[in-house]
Amino acid sequence: xxxxxxxxxxxxxxxxxxxxxxxHKALPGAMLPILHAIQDRFGYIPDAAIPLIxxxxxxxxxxxxxxxTFYHHFRTQPVGRNVIHVCRxxxxxxxxxxxxxxxxxxxxxxxxxxxxxxxxxxxxxxYCLGNCACGPSIRVNDDxxxxxxxxxxxxxxxxxxxxVVEVK
Amino acid sequence: MTTTVYxxxxxxxxxxGADKVASLLERAARExxxxxxxxxxxSRGLFWLEPLVEVDTPEGRVAYGxxxxxxxxxxxxxxxxxxxxxxxxxxxxxxEIEYLKKQQRLTFSRIGITDPLxxxxxxxxxxxNGLKSAIARDSQSxxxxxxxxxxxxxxxxxxPTGIKWQTVHDEAPGQKYIVCNAxxxxxxxxxxxxxxxCDPYLLIEGMTIAGLAVGADQGYIYLRSEYPIAHRxxxxxxVRATDAGYLGxxxxxxxxxxxxxxxxxxxxxxxxxETSLLESLEGRRGLVRAKPPLPAIEGLFGRPTVVNxxxxxxxxxxxxxxxxxxxxxxxxxxSRGTIAMQLAGNVKRGGxxxxxxxxxxxxxxxDFGGGTLSGRPLKAVQVGGPLGAYLPESQWNNxxxxxxxxxxxxxxxxxxxxxxxxxVDMGDQARFAMEFCTVESCGKCTPCRIGxxxxxxxxxxxxxxxxAEKNLTLLGxxxxxxxxxxxxxMGGMTPFPVQSVMTHFPEDLTPQYAKEAGGTxx
Numbered sequence: 001x002x003x004x005x006x007x008x009x010x011x012x013x014x015x016x017x018x019x020x021x022x023x024h025k026a027l028p029g030a031m032l033p034i035l036h037a038i039q040d041r042f043g044y045i046p047d048a049a050i051p052l053i054x055x056x057x058x059x060x061x062x063x064x065x066x067x068x069t070f071y072h073h074f075r076t077q078p079v080g081r082n083v084i085h086v087c088r089x090x091x092x093x094x095x096x097x098x099x100x101x102x103x104x105x106x107x108x109x110x111x112x113x114x115x116x117x118x119x120x121x122x123x124x125x126x127y128c129l130g131n132c133a134c135g136p137s138i139r140v141n142d143d144x145x146x147x148x149x150x151x152x153x154x155x156x157x158x159x160x161x162x163x164v165v166e167v168k
Numbered sequence: 169m170t171t172t173v174y175x176x177x178x179x180x181x182x183x184x185g186a187d188k189v190a191s192l193l194e195r196a197a198r199e200x201x202x203x204x205x206x207x208x209x210x211s212r213g214l215f216w217l218e219p220l221v222e223v224d225t226p227e228g229r230v231a232y233g234x235x236x237x238x239x240x241x242x243x244x245x246x247x248x249x250x251x252x253x254x255x256x257x258x259x260x261x262x263x264e265i266e267y268l269k270k271q272q273r274l275t276f277s278r279i280g281i282t283d284p285l286x287x288x289x290x291x292x293x294x295x296x297n298g299l300k301s302a303i304a305r306d307s308q309s310x311x312x313x314x315x316x317x318x319x320x321x322x323x324x325x326x327x328p329t330g331i332k333w334q335t336v337h338d339e340a341p342g343q344k345y346i347v348c349n350a351x352x353x354x355x356x357x358x359x360x361x362x363x364x365x366c367d368p369y370l371l372i373e374g375m376t377i378a379g380l381a382v383g384a385d386q387g388y389i390y391l392r393s394e395y396p397i398a399h400r401x402x403x404x405x406x407v408r409a410t411d412a413g414y415l416g417x418x419x420x421x422x423x424x425x426x427x428x429x430x431x432x433x434x435x436x437x438x439x440x441x442e443t444s445l446l447e448s449l450e451g452r453r454g455l456v457r458a459k460p461p462l463p464a465i466e467g468l469f470g471r472p473t474v475v476n477x478x479x480x481x482x483x484x485x486x487x488x489x490x491x492x493x494x495x496x497x498x499x500x501x502x503s504r505g506t507i508a509m510q511l512a513g514n515v516k517r518g519g520x521x522x523x524x525x526x527x528x529x530x531x532x533x534x535d536f537g538g539g540t541l542s543g544r545p546l547k548a549v550q551v552g553g554p555l556g557a558y559l560p561e562s563q564w565n566n567x568x569x570x571x572x573x574x575x576x577x578x579x580x581x582x583x584x585x586x587x588x589x590x591x592v593d594m595g596d597q598a599r600f601a602m603e604f605c606t607v608e609s610c611g612k613c614t615p616c617r618i619g620x621x622x623x624x625x626x627x628x629x630x631x632x633x634x635x636a637e638k639n640l641t642l643l644g645x646x647x648x649x650x651x652x653x654x655x656x657x658m659g660g661m662t663p664f665p666v667q668s669v670m671t672h673f674p675e676d677l678t679p680q681y682a683k684e685a686g687g688t689x690x
Contacts, residue, residue: 028469029431031451036393036432057451070453070610071434073393085394089355090550091586093600094513095541127437127554127604128353129394130361131183132586133215133511133518142396146183 012042017049021056030057031067035074044075072124079122080115082160084108085139088125091132100136103150107157120161170203171249174222174229176280177208178365179397180358185237186219192240193221193248202249210366212280213520214267220280222262225251231259267536272498273522274486274506275479276359279366285404287412290369296414298485302377303422310381311337314484316492318504323349323440323477324552324581324657326503326570332474335464336382339472344384346375347449347468347475350391350398351433351440354553356512356584359520360478364391364398367482368405372415372428374481377488378474379426387428388468390445393435402430437554437608441656442475444610455610456656477582479508498524503569513550513586514540530564533587544589548597548673552581554604555661557668558588558597579664594676598669599627605662616659619650623666633679640677644670 010016020041024033034053038045045068054061068074086101108116108123115122131137134146140156148156175181175190190206197204214220217233221243230251232243239257246255259265282289290296302310315330336344348371352360363371375387391399406428410416417425431449433439439448443457446468467473483505487495496504503525509532511518516538523532529549533539540546548558556579566572573580588597602623611617623646630639647663647670654660669677 029449029451032431032434032448036434063452067451067453071436072607073433073435089604090554090597090600091356091512091584093597094586094588094592098596126394126435127608128355128357129179130352130358131180132356132358132513132584133515134180134184134218135513137183139394144179144183144397146180 010042012046012048014048014052017042017046017052018056021049021052025056031059031064032071035068035071039074044078047076080119082120083122083124083141085124085126085129087127087129087131087135087137087139089128089132091128092135092137095135097136100138100148100150100153104138104153107150107154121157170205172205172207172224173197173249174207174209174224176211176218176220176366177284177397178211179361179395180215181211181218181220182397184218184234188237189219189221189235189240192237193244196240196244197249200244200249204249207283209282210279210284211362212262212268213276213362213366214265214517215519216515216517217259217265220262221248223248223251227251227261229262231262231265232257233259267517267519267521270536271522272506272524274495274498275370275482275508276362276367276520276522277486278370279362282367284366284368284401285408287369287408287414290367294489295369295485296373298488299373299376299414300420301488302380303420303424307337307381307383310377310488313487313492314381317483317487317495318492318499318502319480319483319487319495320503320570321477322479322483322507322582324354324579326580329476329480332464332476333378333381335462336384336472336474339465341383343386343469343471344382345468345471345473346378346382346384346387347442347446347473348375348387348389348481349440349442349445349475349477350389350395351437351445352392352395352478352582353437353440354555354582354584356550356586357510357553357582358512359508359510359583361395361398362520363478363482364389364395365401368402369409369414370482370485371402371478372405372409374484375428376415376419376426377484378476378481380424382472382474384474385425385427387426388449389428389430390433390439390449391430392433392439399430399432406430436610437604438610438656438658441658444656445475446473453610455612456658458655479582499569500524500526500567501569501571503571507568507580507583509568509583509585511537511585511587514542514589515585515587516541516543525569526567528565528567529559529585532568532585533564537585537587540587540589542589542591544591546587547590547592548588548594550586550588550597550665551584552579553584554601555579555657555664556581556584557664558594558672559668560672562672577664577668579661594669594673595627595631598666598677599624599631601662601665602627605658609658613654613656613659615650615653616662619646619659620662622646623650623662627666627677630677630679636679640670 220233320326444454448454605620
């Protein structure tokens with residue numbers, strides 16, 4: 001169905017950002033669609049996008065900053081080649097996600113909201129992936145994995161890093 | 169003759185290797201030069217059997233599951249393509265699987281049977297009959313049919329859907345909206361996702377009927393960003409439904425219009441609260457609005473708006489097709505129709521169970537769920553998401569209905585049932601309830617924004633044995649303040665799981681326990 005598509009990391013320029021803004025600015029309530037589109041295209045929302053959105057939608061920079069920081073999904077820094085979301089919610093807790101979470105942090109040697117030194121993985125918490133009958137669940141980019149054991153996680157991490165080497 | 173083999177395409181099947189299973193089956197058929205079509209159906213919601221492979225036979229579909237990719241070769245060897253039933257993964261006729269057979273599937277009658285994106289499949293199983301019936305009626309009669317059904321909001325609040333529609337219907341003509349709340353953030357719930365991934369036209373049909381009923385020509389599905397597969401499927405379904413004349417301009421030559429668009433949330437649990445959702449749709453921070461005005465009168469962009477959960481809207485096509493009374497014939501007391509319960513967490517047979525209201529939790533967890541996955545005794549169950557109480561064994565025999573649950577402080581909510589075995593530390597769970605609120609509070613109300621932070625601290629002190637008794641009293645008072653002083657359910661219900669731990673599992677919140685568990689004594 002889907003590929004483990006890595007987050008987009010296209011280089012941005014003000015003109016490219018403006019292009020994305022213009023493509024969505026006519027929508028009613030355009031703010032979130034614009035922020036999503038920028039992040040999808042460039043991997044994150046660069047600071048330089050804020051004055052451009054402000055100008056186009058006639059709202060203050062402070063408002064936009066407030067919106068970006070309100071929503072967990074939006075990020076203002078580049079991320080690693082793979083973003084791993086670990087489900088921290090109750091259904092996964094009931095089947096060992098606390099242990100899995102500790103194992104993943106230890107294996108990657110990062111905490112939540114951090115990126116590994118080799119820029120391979122960014123680790124994020126998530127509160128429910130809707131896969132609650134088959135936890136613990138994690139999301140790797142757009143792919144959701146169920147019944148993830150520490151061993152399964154290590155296999156996955158290996159597959160992901162190997163795949164990147166092949167691309168090079 | 170072509171043999172059709174079904175491999176589900178929903179998130180859970182996908183998360184357990186269904187794509188790999190499908191491609192291995194395809195390759196095996198090719199190698200054997202067999203005439204086999206692999207069809208990606210929706211999931212039946214029997215998640216413990218996913219990936220559940222089905223094969224068409226003259227007797228009906230036979231099932232195999234759970235199929236690990238490593239087992240495909242041996243299944244093919246054992247005659248899977250002929251429907252042979254000798255392999256240990258063979259389950260016999262799908263429809264005869266007890267878990268499925270015992271259900272009363274009105275809303276989920278089609279899931280797992282059809283290709284989610286095939287309009288032809290949808291039509292074959294009574295799809296769009298409700299819409300056709302609605303088009304032939306006047307708007308008031310559609311609203312009346314929904315009132316007759318007794319349907320109440322399935323998102324959790326249980327407000328009568330027909331009354332909400334009547335309010336929007338009665339507002340002066342002009343721009344009105346239908347907003348579908350698809351921000352299914354409660355842990356332990358996946359029924360909305362199943363509708364959207366496995367039967368998306370059902371939601372589209374329900375929303376279109378709502379539009380006809382109240383005079384709205386624009387709908388938005390506010391979908392959480394954690395559901396990438398649902399996003400793709402919904403967008404494609406909207407395009408196909410529009411092309412087929414079921415959506416967009418001049419629906420089925422009726423002269424009526426209804427446009428639909430999916431909008432993505434951005435990882436904020438609070439946006440499942442309807443006024444916060446509307447703020448988000450309008451492009452702002454998801455801060456809760458004070459009510460009144462009700463969204464039905466001043467909702468999206470200040471216009472009259474129906475905000476309904478996915479499951480409420482998904483119940484509508486059945487009601488318009490079979491009549492409101494047919495729906496109301498199911499259920500108990502003031503809870504009419506069926507409810508989609510979702511068995512999750514530490515459960516042996518997790519999945520979707522649609523039944524009339526009135527069944528007990530115990531039946532659900534044991535007869536359907538088969539007890540815990542770990543095989544250890546059940547200790548607690550959280551029903552109704554992260555804001556629902558943890559229920560001890562003494563409460564498992566209460567029948568599931570809105571009033572009955574409310575009477576003992578339980579929450580049916582969106583129907584999530586998260587099971588925990590006896591290895592759970594309920595002190596951890598109480599702490600997590602407060603911690604979750606610190607992460608997800610919108611920040612508007614002080615008791616919620618600050619109270620949750622103080623809640624985590626106080627629980628830590630109690631568990632460390634620091635002035636435990638006084639701090640327990642303080643925690644009780646803090647919970648009361650949050651319940652009484654918050655605008656919405658986030659702050660108002662976060663204390664429910666905490667209070668339930670204090671009442672039913674106090675041993676997990678005592679300093680003695682904390683000492684044994686390695687905490688610091690005072």
